[in-house]
Amino acid sequence: MVDKMSNLSKNMGFNKSVSFGRRALSSGSPRVSRVGWISRWYHVFIGIGFLVSSLLVITAGYIHVLPALPLSSHHNDVSKSSYSNGSCNMYEGNWILDDSYPLYNATECPFAEKGFDCLGNGRVDQSYLKWRWKPMNCDVPKFDVQNVLEKLRSKRIVFVGDSMSRTQWESLICLLMSGVEDKRSVYEMNGNTITKRIKYLGVRFSSFNFTVEFFRSVFLVQEGPMPKHSPKRVKSALKLDVLNSISSQWIDSDVLVFNTGHWWVPGKLFEIGCYFQVGNSLKLGMSIPTAFEVALRTWASWIEENIDTNRTHVFFRTFEPSHWKDHTFKYCSVTDEPVNETRGREKSIFSDTILEVAKNMKAPINVLRITSMSAFRSDAHVGQWSDNPSVPDCSHWCLPGVPDVWNQILVSYLLTEYDSVVQRTRYNLVASALNHTRNI
Ligand SMILES: *[C@@H]1O[C@H](CO)[C@@H](O)[C@H](O)[C@H]1NC(C)=O
Ligand SMILES: *[C@@H]1O[C@H](CO)[C@@H](O)[C@H](O)[C@H]1NC(C)=O
Ligand SMILES: *[C@@H]1O[C@H](CO)[C@@H](O)[C@H](O)[C@H]1NC(C)=O
Ligand SMILES: *[C@@H]1O[C@H](CO)[C@@H](O)[C@H](O)[C@H]1NC(C)=O
Ligand SMILES: *[C@@H]1O[C@H](CO)[C@@H](O)[C@H](O)[C@H]1NC(C)=O
Ligand SMILES: *[C@@H]1O[C@H](CO)[C@@H](O)[C@H](O)[C@H]1NC(C)=O
Numbered sequence: 001m002v003d004k005m006s007n008l009s010k011n012m013g014f015n016k017s018v019s020f021g022r023r024a025l026s027s028g029s030p031r032v033s034r035v036g037w038i039s040r041w042y043h044v045f046i047g048i049g050f051l052v053s054s055l056l057v058i059t060a061g062y063i064h065v066l067p068a069l070p071l072s073s074h075h076n077d078v079s080k081s082s083y084s085n086g087s088c089n090m091y092e093g094n095w096i097l098d099d100s101y102p103l104y105n106a107t108e109c110p111f112a113e114k115g116f117d118c119l120g121n122g123r124v125d126q127s128y129l130k131w132r133w134k135p136m137n138c139d140v141p142k143f144d145v146q147n148v149l150e151k152l153r154s155k156r157i158v159f160v161g162d163s164m165s166r167t168q169w170e171s172l173i174c175l176l177m178s179g180v181e182d183k184r185s186v187y188e189m190n191g192n193t194i195t196k197r198i199k200y201l202g203v204r205f206s207s208f209n210f211t212v213e214f215f216r217s218v219f220l221v222q223e224g225p226m227p228k229h230s231p232k233r234v235k236s237a238l239k240l241d242v243l244n245s246i247s248s249q250w251i252d253s254d255v256l257v258f259n260t261g262h263w264w265v266p267g268k269l270f271e272i273g274c275y276f277q278v279g280n281s282l283k284l285g286m287s288i289p290t291a292f293e294v295a296l297r298t299w300a301s302w303i304e305e306n307i308d309t310n311r312t313h314v315f316f317r318t319f320e321p322s323h324w325k326d327h328t329f330k331y332c333s334v335t336d337e338p339v340n341e342t343r344g345r346e347k348s349i350f351s352d353t354i355l356e357v358a359k360n361m362k363a364p365i366n367v368l369r370i371t372s373m374s375a376f377r378s379d380a381h382v383g384q385w386s387d388n389p390s391v392p393d394c395s396h397w398c399l400p401g402v403p404d405v406w407n408q409i410l411v412s413y414l415l416t417e418y419d420s421v422v423q424r425t426r427y428n429l430v431a432s433a434l435n436h437t438r439n440i
Contacts, residue, residue, distance in 0.1 A: 088138035090409055091369045095338050095376055098132035102400035103143060109174035109399075110183070111203060113194045116167060118385035118398035125336050128379045128398065133405045140405065141412045145179030148411055151418050152176075155210045158250055161259035162218040163196065164320045164403075167396060168257065169214040170194070171403035172410075173203050176212070180205065199246070213253075217244045218263040221295045223274070227282060235273025237282065240294040243302045251306050255414060257368075258299070259317040261350040262395060264288050267329075289349050296357040309363045313417060315410060316358060317368040318351035322395040323378040332394030334383035338376040345375035366413055370406050377402050 106112035107120040119126070133140055159169040177186055189202040189211070202213040222242040226234040250256060269275070269288065276283040276291045283291070303314060323345070325331040351371045358365040374380075380402045382393040397403055 088135055090135050090138075090140065090412075091373055093133060093135035093373070095131040095373075096134045097127070097130050099130065101132055102129040103404055104174045104178045104400055106174065106399045109170075109177055111170050111173040111177070111186075111188075111194070112399045113166075113170060113387075115387040115393075116170065116382060116396060116399040118382060118401075121385040121387065121389070123383075123385040123398070127336065129400060131338060131377070131380075133373055133408075140408045141415070143175060143404075143408050143411065145176065148415070149176060149179050149205070149208050151415055152205075152210045153208045155254040156252070157210065157212045157255040157257075158215065158253040159213065159257045160215045160217050160220070160250055161257075161317075162216070162262050163396065164262060164317070165257065165259045166194070166201075166214050166216070167399065168259075168317070168403045168406055169201070169212060171399055171401075172407045173212050174399065175404060175407055176205065180207065182207070215246060215250065217246065218260065219295065220244055220258065220260045220299050224277075226273075226275075227277060227280060230275075230282060231284070233273055234275050234282065234284075237275055237277035238269070238291070238295075239277050240283075240291055241278050241298050243298055247302060247306075251312075253312055255313050255315070256307070257315045257317065257410065259320070260295075261292075261319040261348070262322075264292050264350065289353070292350060293353050293357070296353055300357050300361050300363075303365070304361065304363050307363065313366065313414060314363065315366045315368050315413075316354055317406065318354050318371045319348035320395075320397075321345040321348065321371055321375040323381055324394045329395075330392075332381070332383065332392050334381050334385075334394065335379045337379050339378045340376065342372070342375035346372035368406060368409060370409070373405070374402050 106117040114120070119129070157172070159165040159172075173186070177183060180186055185206045187204060187206070189204050190200075192198060192201055194201060197216070199216045200214065202211050204211045219238055220243065222239045222244050224237055224239055226237050230237075263269075266288070276286045276294075278294065286294075303309075307314060321342075323332055323334075325333070348371050351369070355367055355369070358367050377397075380397050382396045382398055384392050385398070386393050386396070
């Protein structure tokens, strides 16, 4: 598997230049007494300075461009997007069998909820556990758990959204716990256990001083009582212009991962008397896609007003496709293998809206465009192997499984960012050494 950073380094000469920078530091520090030395070194330093500033430009460009890349390309457009080098789109590829998967055993992970542990719930066929996502022109970096644990030290990672976010939260914790020897050092901070309606769960990795948290906010915007004098059928309202009141708790974080989508259906809105509201007025005729867009714009303004994106990396996961037989959400049959026909599931109006809103934001948002890749995985849903076998479930995913891949991609972006911060720090050291020498 190709390590993304080192690949990039090779292509751009990063490795060479960074170690050059280090050498410059150590040979530049000794006190210089003779003028000839100074002038000779001065030339060398001008050379280094040029190199360093070129690097700064490259790095700045790279840092600036990277978060924006997923926005500027659609899933079928390989040429415009790049990941580790000019020809790779993380989201365009295939599922291939890989015997090194799965990455953990859900029965042994205390944070994989029972309902998602398909194997533990009696699923017999096991090839669904073995698929690795292979982008066409590169690889998703291998999940090097020790490295990831170190890089996340002292960080606060927050997932916000519906049960799909809870699944990804569980997956990330299980992936990380596979590298933690003392499992008791990982615990839910309030002693809570996972339930479908729980509003908050926060797991602390005490040896690494970081937390991975989940806030349930299925619409992201605020649900509330119906306005006065509403028609009789209105029982509650979704305030599209107000972000969920718990949002203040999301601000102080290093990583924010959002999702919403599965609750934007008539059965969870109009059919239970929940209608849209903007300001003080009900919008009885507003369609769900329009309301979704208004809510996302509320989210976008909230991000721009509240989040310091120099610190907090913001991700939004696109819609997670389900594989129901029809729109009654009653029947589904989980396949043994991924399908090679996505039958329209690779697209979603919600995903399109997310991309569109993110594209128009000033803040750098990384959209995790997982809709298309996940659409092939009709084999990866919970199906009848949940904690309630009488109700099939072709929305949620088995763990281990597809959410692990979402996390591998998420983590690869994070590590790229954190590594480039280290590099920026190195350049600053070199720059100040240059300053120091000039001042002698
Ligand atoms: C997962 O762990 C459980 C409990 O330790 C064990 O019974 C089961 O065989 C393991 N499954 C796999 C696939 O290793
Ligand atoms: C991009 O990376 C892949 C492996 O990840 C490599 O095979 C390919 O040659 C690289 N392309 C360029 C243009 O460097
Ligand atoms: C633990 O992390 C917090 C930030 O989340 C930081 O302020 C604190 O200094 C860290 N403690 C240690 C011992 O590293
Ligand atoms: C973020 O970093 C940039 C560049 O270092 C700086 O100009 C900007 O003021 C910073 N923003 C905040 C909110 O700190
Ligand atoms: C799907 O892929 C399999 C294996 O590559 C192949 O045998 C099969 O013909 C394909 N089906 C369709 C409909 O393309
Ligand atoms: C270099 O020196 C200049 C002027 O003294 C100062 O403004 C700048 O911040 C210094 N740069 C670094 C990296 O120390």
